[in-house]
Amino acid sequence: MPLPYGKQWIDEEDIAAVVDVLRSDWLTTGPKIEEFETAFAATTGVKYAVSFSSGTAALHGAASVIALRPGDEAITTPMTFCATANCLLYCGARPVFADVESDTLLIDPAEIERHITSQTRALVVVDYAGQPVALHEMSALADKYGLTVIEDACHALGARLEGRPVGGLSTMTVFSFHPVKHITTAEGGMVTTNDPGLAEKLRCFRNHGIGSDHRQRERLGSWFYEMVELGYNYRLTDLQCALGLSQLRKLDRWLARRREIAHRYDLALQQLPALRPLAVHSNVEHAYHLYVVQLDLEQLNGARSEIFAALRAEGIGVNVHYIPVHLHPFYRERGFAVAGSLPRAEAAYERILSLPLFPRMSDSDVDDVVEALHKVLSEFSR
Numbered sequence: 180m181p182l183p184y185g186k187q188w189i190d191e192e193d194i195a196a197v198v199d200v201l202r203s204d205w206l207t208t209g210p211k212i213e214e215f216e217t218a219f220a221a222t223t224g225v226k227y228a229v230s231f232s233s234g235t236a237a238l239h240g241a242a243s244v245i246a247l248r249p250g251d252e253a254i255t256t257p258m259t260f261c262a263t264a265n266c267l268l269y270c271g272a273r274p275v276f277a278d279v280e281s282d283t284l285l286i287d288p289a290e291i292e293r294h295i296t297s298q299t300r301a302l303v304v305v306d307y308a309g310q311p312v313a314l315h316e317m318s319a320l321a322d323k324y325g326l327t328v329i330e331d332a333c334h335a336l337g338a339r340l341e342g343r344p345v346g347g348l349s350t351m352t353v354f355s356f357h358p359v360k361h362i363t364t365a366e367g368g369m370v371t372t373n374d375p376g377l378a379e380k381l382r383c384f385r386n387h388g389i390g391s392d393h394r395q396r397e398r399l400g401s402w403f404y405e406m407v408e409l410g411y412n413y414r415l416t417d418l419q420c421a422l423g424l425s426q427l428r429k430l431d432r433w434l435a436r437r438r439e440i441a442h443r444y445d446l447a448l449q450q451l452p453a454l455r456p457l458a459v460h461s462n463v464e465h466a467y468h469l470y471v472v473q474l475d476l477e478q479l480n481g482a483r484s485e486i487f488a489a490l491r492a493e494g495i496g497v498n499v500h501y502i503p504v505h506l507h508p509f510y511r512e513r514g515f516a517v518a519g520s521l522p523r524a525e526a527a528y529e530r531i532l533s534l535p536l537f538p539r540m541s542d543s544d545v546d547d548v549v550e551a552l553h554k555v556l557s558e559f560s561r
């Protein structure tokens with residue numbers, strides 16, 4: 180098994196927490212939901228946290244509660260997982276891709292402004308790799324043009340911008356608890372917001388569009404409920420929330436370890452001029468979901484695919500995040516953006532590699548990665 184790029188860490192405490200719920204009265208929509216949401220809101224410094232069955236469902240919720248509809252446009256980044264843009268299509272809205280900055284691969288605010296039209300309703304931005312986007316600039320654009328900012332922070336749990344935690348810095352912030360992310364509930368997601376109206380709509384949306392949940396009705400001894408919107412079953416279970424609560428207690432330790440590993444890579448890369456780490460803005464505390472390097476192909480005698488294969492052959496599970504969304508067949512065939520229209524994202528795509536990074540990696544794992552990089556890059560050096 181190669182060293183993967185990311186991996187969960189489940190300990191006995193996590194297992195015991197889930198088993199406790201299995202023995203309890205509530206397997207889903209019980210007390211663990213609120214407990215997890217409350218703890219998550221406290222961690223991210225925000226008033227409301229609404230759990231969802233996945234990060235993708237959470238994105239769908241966020242896009243839906245601002246009533247995006249056919250004819251609307253929202254500006255987003257190509258350098259992300261396709262779910263970021265798909266949530267707009269779920270609502271019938273049109274994703275419009277704006278190019279990224281070459282050094283951070285974060286969406287470029289100047290490019291956003293170029294794409295704003297009278298149809299634009301929202302900005303769906305991504306804290307790529309775990310670095311928060313320049314949210315003051317996004318908010319300024321949002322104020323100027325009357326837009327909502329949805330922040331896809333699936334990479335950025337625990338990141339900070341000017342000392343403030345990601346979670347309450349945009350209208351709605353979305354997180355994922357997939358096993359490769361900072362904490363896991365197997366599948367799971369969350370939307371955080373300081374807006375009580377949006378929080379209420381999100382809770383309704385994840386529960387078929389019904390205003391109350393089963394447990395609330397039990398408490399009131401009532402059978403009556405009304406469906407007021409078209410919603411979905413996007414609920415997270417109590418089993419998963421118990422796991423999430425147990426995982427959340429380890430977040431600070433794991434973040435510290437992610438930053439330590441990133442620092443080791445930073446130092447090692449000083450000896451590897453054919454690799455450039457992404458730039459990190461001075462006013463952020465990076466959450467390091469990913470450690471992404473860009474190959475300096477001018478110094479190398481081989482394409483990314485060859486270097487990727489050579490590193491895999493050394494047992495290093497490097498990965499590529501991401502194929503730019505507009506280049507996927509689904510998006511290409513529907514003409515959302517033609518190849519060549521987002522030159523910085525497309526150029527970066529030819530050069531990026533994600534190095535293994537997860538809290539359980541040992542220092543000697545990191546050394547193995549660095550050693551393999553030295554070996555492979557010297558083989559491919561011009």
Ligand SMILES: *Cc1c(COP(=O)(O)O)cnc(C)c1O
Nearest residue numbers: 233234235260262333355356357
């Ligand atoms: C993981 C991820 C998602 C989707 O989350 P799921 O929980 O897998 O549905 C969305 N956006 C980004 C940027 C992600 O990394």
